[in-house]
Each structure stands twice: as structure tokens, then as C-alpha cells.
Amino acid sequence: MAYVKIAPFAVFLLAAFSLSFTVMFSMKKIEGAKCGEACDTQFNFCNAGDGCRCFITDAYLTLPGFCAQLTSIEKKVEELPNLCWSHAECIRKGSGNYCAHLPNSDIKYGFCFASISEAEDVLLKRDFLKMSVSA
Structure with a gap:
């Protein structure tokens, strides 16, 4: 007889836990930029279905990037003097001696700098990497 009284309570608990689980862990549908x-x-977030990549033209990351097709990104890297594929390209363009790539492995091009130390200062020692300490 006790099992008959506990069965509705068990069903109630199961429904309550499943409802709270869906409310707490509901996923939002997020779409990348077109x-x-x-x-x-x-985060280099573009819609992968379009075949676009986030194209960044500022090594300091102060300007937002824009989503573009890979072929147009390759053309822009050739045109812009501060973007590079290799050290030799920086020297050829006359905009530095060192081609520094961002830590994000999705971005295949880099930025031209005069030296390795300048590239480290810009790419590794930015303000957003520092932890804020409350006084």
C-alpha cells in the first residue's frame, strides 16, 4: 500500500527535477555574423555555413573585425602593408622584419613588426590579458 502512495510523489519529483533542469541548463541559439x-x-566568430572568416586588420585589436570570404582575405593580406604571411613578406613590403601571428590558430596571417620584442609587447602584454586587482 505504501508503494501506491509513493508512486504519485515520485512522478511529481521526476517532473519537478526535469523542469528545473531544462530551465537551468537551457541553451540559447547563437548565430555567427554573416x-x-x-x-x-x-573569439573570431563568423557563420561557418557562409564560408566566412573574421578578418582583423588591427594588431592592437581596438577595431572590430569583419566577416569575409577566404579569397578576399588573401587579397587584402597581399594589399595591406602591415599584414603578412611570412617574415620575408614583411621585409619585401618594407613594414618590418618580423611577422607575428595571433595566438588564434584560425587566423593564418600575421602582422608586421620591427622586432620580436615589439610584437611581444603588442600581442602578449595587452591590457585585456592583465587581471584586475581590487584594492
Whole structure:
């Protein structure tokens, strides 16, 4: 007889836990930026279905990037003097001696700098990497 009284309570608990689980862990549908739109320079987030990548033209990451097709990115890297594929290209363009790539492995091009130490200062010692300490 006790099992008959406990069964509705067990069903109630199961329903309550499943409802709270779906409310607490519900996933939002997030879409990446489409080609031609601005994209986040920190996470390189573009819609993969369009075949777009986030194109960043500022090594200091102060300007937002924009989503573009890979072929147009390759053309832009050739045109812009501060973007490079290799050290030799920086020297050829006359904009530095060192081609520094961002830590994000999705971005295949780099930025030209005069030296390795300048590239380290810009890419590794930025303000957003420092932890804020409350007084």
C-alpha cells in the first residue's frame, strides 16, 4: 500500500527535477555574423555555413573585425602593408622584419613588426590579458 502512495510523489519529483533542469541548463541559439558584418575579434566568430572568416586588420585589436570570404582575405593580406604571411613578406613590403601571428590558430596571417620584442609587447602584454586587482 505504501508503494501506491509513493508512486504519485515520485512522478511529481521526476517532473519537478526535469523542469528545473531544462530551465537551468537551457541553451540559447547563437548565430555567427554573416559575410560583411562585424565580428568579435576575441573569439573570431563568423557563420561557418557562409564560408566566412573574421578578418582583423588591427594588431592592437581596438577595431572590430569583419566577416569575409577566404579569397578576399588573401587579397587584402597581399594589399595591406602591415599584414603578412611570412617574415620575408614583411621585409619585401618594407613594414618590418618580423611577422607575428595571433595566438588564434584560425587566423593564418600575421602582422608586421620591427622586432620580436615589439610584437611581444603588442600581442602578449595587452591590457585585456592583465587581471584586475581590487584594492
